Amino acid sequence: MNALLNADLHCHSVVSDGTLTPEALAERARANGVELWALTDHDEVGGQHRAAAAAKAVGMKYLTGTEISVTFADITVHIVGLGFDPDHPALVQGLKRTRGGREERAREMADGLAKVGIQGAFEGALQYVGNPDLISRTHFARHLVESGVCRDTNEVFRKFLTEGKPGFVPHRWAQLGDAVRWITEAGGLAVIAHPARYDHNPTREYALFTEFKAHGGRGVEVVTGSHTAAEYVKYADLAIEFGLAASRGSDFHSPDESHCDLGKLPYLEGRLTPVWELLADRIQ
Incomplete structure (x- = not known):
């Protein structure tokens, strides 16, 4: 090859x-x-x-x-x-x-989003997870697009999920x-x-x-x-x-x-x- x-x-x-x-x-x-x-x-x-x-x-x-x-x-x-x-x-x-710390991190991300008026993000993200042990920012991004908060996943990351933004939690x-x-x-x-x-x-x-x-x-x-x-x-x-x-x-x-x-x-x-x-x- x-x-x-x-x-x-x-x-x-x-x-x-x-x-x-x-x-x-x-x-x-x-x-x-x-x-x-x-x-x-x-x-x-x-x-x-x-x-x-x-x-x-x-x-x-x-x-x-x-x-x-x-x-x-x-x-x-x-x-x-x-x-x-x-x-x-x-x-x-x-x-x-x-993988072990992902759920705790995801709940902290949802708490941060709730503080800026986005409620129920953890439950919303779970709808997009094939494996609950692996809930990630991508699943939150899909939920926020589907619920009309942002136009696309790039906008979600830019506004909410990168360092310094309301939904960012390091792991x-x-x-x-x-x-x-x-x-x-x-x-x-x-x-x-x-x-x-x-x-x-x-x-x-x-x-x-x-x-x-x-x-x-x-x-x-x-x-x-x-x-x-x-x-x-x-x-x-x-x-x-x-x-x-x-x-x-x-x-x-x-x-x-x-x-x-x-x-x-x-x-x-x-x-x-x-x-x-x-x-x-x-x-x-």
């Missing part, structure tokens, strides 16, 4: 904060020409067996996946894991602990080293997700890459739905500088909300080492 593979190794289902089932995602990915797919639900591996079976049913290659929330330098960073054993005890228990997630260790011990490969999205200055970004690699991290998303063409080049250069493999994934959540559909990203540059080359023996 080479860089010109239509691999989509980052997307979300109803098991976390997507709107489609793993089966519907597999069908959509295959219809869009995806050759290698991974479902990467937030802090959860509960959809992995369904996704692998669905990929097989439509004749598509599959890698197990998850996206772990990590606190690094006081902000949330996401680490994608690929090609691991989804039943590995340390990974399963680590993800369970990471302390896993540590970077823990997330990389869980993935690695389960036989997988850890990848920094969509690095351009983090509010890092160059010094902190360099520190993230350095510490990630020191913990055993081996990849970075170069081509992803929220990156610009210039950022594809920037993170290709950083991948080479740090000796990291490159990943490609849409970060698809919903047909109505996502930056990019499954399988519709540009290919990786030929100078990069694709993560799937390092995971060839884990592809199902």
Whole structure:
């Protein structure tokens, strides 16, 4: 396999904060020409067996996946894991602990929204949750759009759910080293997700890459739905500088909300080492 593979190794289902089932995602990915797919639900591996079976049913290659929330330098960073054993005890228990604080955080978010006149947001958000353990800002955003408070989810985040706004509540997630260790011990490969999205200055970004690699991290998303063409080049250069493999994934959540559909990203540059080359023996 080479860089010109239509691999989509980052997307979300109803098991976390997507709107489609793993089966519907597999069908959509295959219809869009995806050759290698991974479902990467937030802090959860509960959809992995369904996704692998669905990929097989439509004749598509599959890698197990998850996206772990990590606190690094006081902000949330996401680490994608690929090609691991989804039943590995340390990974399963680590993800369970990471999910544990979400309900308390969600109730605090609802309290903040109530103070500015938006009542019943917790109950409203619950209507959009496929997995109550994984209630998130995205579910609140969908409720506020559906109830007419905002035009779209971007407006919700801008007005209510980002730092300094009424519904924002920080959450302390896993540590970077823990997330990389869980993935690695389960036989997988850890990848920094969509690095351009983090509010890092160059010094902190360099520190993230350095510490990630020191913990055993081996990849970075170069081509992803929220990156610009210039950022594809920037993170290709950083991948080479740090000796990291490159990943490609849409970060698809919903047909109505996502930056990019499954399988519709540009290919990786030929100078990069694709993560799937390092995971060839884990592809199902």
